[in-house]
Amino acid sequence: MTAAMPRGRGKNGVLEQDPKLPPVAVSEKDHERENRWTLPKILLWAAIALLGAVAWTMLAIVRGETVNAIWFVFAAVCTYLIGYRFYAKVIEKYILRPDDRRATPAEILEDGKDFVPTDRRVLYGHHFAAIAGAGPLVGPVLAAQMGFLPGTIWIIVGVVLAGAVQDYTVLFFSMRRSGRSIGQMARDTLGRIGGTAAIIASLLIMVIIIAILALVVVNALGESPWGVFSVGMTLPIAIFMGLYLRFIRPGKITEVSLIGFVLLMAAIIGGGAVAGTEWGQAVFSLDRTTLAWALIIYGFIAAVLPVWLLLAPRDYLSTFMKVGVIVMLAGAIVLVRPEISVPAFTDFASNGAGPVFSGSLFPFLFVTIACGALSGFHALISSGTTPKLIEKERQTKFIGYGGMLMESFVAIMALVAAISIDQGIYFAMNAPAALTGGTVEHAAAFVNSLGLTGVHVTPEMLTNTAAGVGEPSIISRTGGAPTLALGLAHIMHQLIGGPSIMGFWYHFAIMFEALFILTAVDAGTRVARFMLQDSIGAFFPRFRDVSWRPGVWVCTAIMVAAWGYILILGVTDPLGGINTFFPLFGIANQLLAGIALAVVFAIVAKRGRSYVRWLWIIAVPLAFTAVITITASLYKIFSPVPGIGYWANNAKYRAAQAAGDGSLGTPEVVEAVIRNTAVQGTLSIIFVVLTAIVMVVAVIVGIKAIRDGVSDDGEDAPVPSRRFAPAGLIATRAERGLEAQWAEHDAAQPVGRGASRH
């Protein structure tokens, strides 16, 4: 046993293992032996690479009339496998260098509540449920206006080289710092200025993200009695679940989630019946402004209510639905294998004149699809709960890198669902009302005038599609959610239920997106309030006391007012809303990614000389995010094209106002555009300034560390581990051997070592 044990590396023997315990890590020798290339392994990886290459060829080079959706699945999965097996391994070996002989925070600080060594497969599910929400379902749908290829390449390549790298490294470094948040790491690593900029940016980003997600929900539910009823029913259902868990059967979460799920299905079916009645239409047909106000009031109430009543139970429901729906959609795509007739590229990729959002492929594709390829928001999650639950250091690759690959796969499925519907219908749904005029005749004429090859819609097609899913209209249902819902309904009805059940599937999809978003709205408002309370607390200490109700109310009201203001601007925007505001969402998210990568860059630079050679692994995605966020922001600030530049548009409408020119709309419309573009333009300026500060500070810190030969990145002192668990999804032979030794050891102990199953 002792022979197989790795030698302690520490000079003072800090990592010498307890000789009475079985080994806590796979020995170097076994590790090397298992990594040796054998013929079957070479053949397997050659086959994966070959299948991936064929799939990419089918997508990118072969130009048939249609392409089968199955190639998207193969291209994605094979690329992920190769990225995970090879690139993530390089990161592990040269940048992070995890050491299973070191105890993780979960082991050192184990308290049975916040710090719990958790089975890696369970934690993978946890982490995935925390990172994946509505984001990967929206961006790819909007980006489909450029054709399927730009989005597909960015989602798949971006995740391997950028998104998963960020999640993995942030998770690892947070774990080495007892689960410190990215904000705290920024302060520790970048000093006061960089740290403060990072915290202001996170707060601002939170506000933008909540506002845009809320806008997506409002757009999906506006004038849709079925949707309003079924999504509205989630509130009483969640409250019922909360009461059940509090007073009837505490802790029976799976049981209550199943009950909630059944009630949810009943609400969707019931919604169809209610929407068919006259009173149902009268009560539940709400216009978008009313819905926006309802959401703002709801947001305030939900954020001050105790979590057990609404937030926690809905979160359970949302986790339950998330995993279920994703598995279902993946299965359906593989079984139905829809033929895709959308071209690989449309002219909008190069001319930037797309109706869904304006701007050409570079840089706007990369800010439209954030979640799924690279999402800065994940840095908040990867440095929050997850690092406190990791059992062994080497599991960070599976959870951090692997978790993000799964999110990317969700984004690919959303893209496939969106492009499986008719392209003409896609544009009629996603072009703003300012262009489609809101009627089927106008919308059909507009879409046909876009000059897209193979696109011809008739007003009847649009009316029939709407009727097929039980909606009054599908014209200008911007925001991505309705398009995805239609795509999902289109795929699912071929598998289960036939055309008569399209309406059910459509509202099922709307419902589960709304669930994610409402949870994100509540949780985001709470986190933002918490940050604000903390900041105000620096001047008025009373605000730090989170149980002081007036402080809670004031700070909640401020945060709700902030996102509510942007939401109202978006809803009433004469130019559309999603098309003008969505770029801000993407820019904000990528900016946060830039900050996270900058922090990681500085940490790696401080680790020592042998790490500097591999710093490019972080520098490449960092430089890329810097370039896209800064370029996109500069376009948004300085572009002279009114469709792209916020200030150019502002000047155009100001000139019209001064000249009393009524050709751009009524005075109120002109006024609204001037106000909205000013808000958008100001936010763009703040974002770009904050990004520049953080990046510059990080580069200075990094270069200084390299020059001074620093070899201390500020992580916690190592503590020897006293437990073992495999690193990846499937245990290797050596890992199984160690597990058996541990099982034998544990059985010989008088007290069992917890209920965790290996």
Add this chain to the structure above:
Amino acid sequence: MTVIARTQIPAVRSAPAAWRWVRSAASGIRWYVTALMGDSAYDTYVAHQRAHHPDAEVPTERQFWRDRMADQDRNPGARCC
């Protein structure tokens, strides 16, 4: 006849094995779902307290969940977009 009998015998013999397999798969799924959703949080906590602080008082399950929710109220966690 004999052919049928032959195929039947292993089927009969392997029935308990197949049943065992189904049962272990079902219990695996049950373990995963309940662990993921958090049903086992209380048991984990009790096991931890018994092993590390045998003298400390263990709260009831009801109280445990109340405290946990109160913790979440004080310390909100983000959910991603």
